[in-house]
Amino acid sequence: MKLPEDILDQISRQASALFSQGQQARDEVRANVRSLVQSQLSKLDVVSREEFDAQQAVLERTRTRLAELESQLNELEERLRDSSAS
Incomplete structure (x- = not known):
């Protein structure tokens, strides 16, 4: 058909x-x-992925700077102890 x-x-x-x-x-x-x-x-x-990544980068820079400052502080304390001991 x-x-x-x-x-x-x-x-x-x-x-x-x-x-x-x-x-x-x-x-x-x-x-x-x-x-x-x-x-x-x-x-x-909630935040966007871009905002999260930006804040993570800021946090990493802050941690790095904090580690540098702690190192400087330890060095200064050591110098101070050495000069006080003399």
Whole structure:
């Protein structure tokens, strides 16, 4: 049994319309979920990865500087002990 061309065209158009509506629905759901997640994350006390990395770099520089200052302090205390012992 052979279907007439107009029926095939109609089925093709309907299938195309359904697929395009499905894509639109997927895009809409994705946008809504993304918006919802962003909204909920903004309510939490979280930072972005960039902010975290920046603060981690600051902390590392601070630790390095603290170690340098501790070394200088130890050296000065040692000099002070040596000069007091003499």
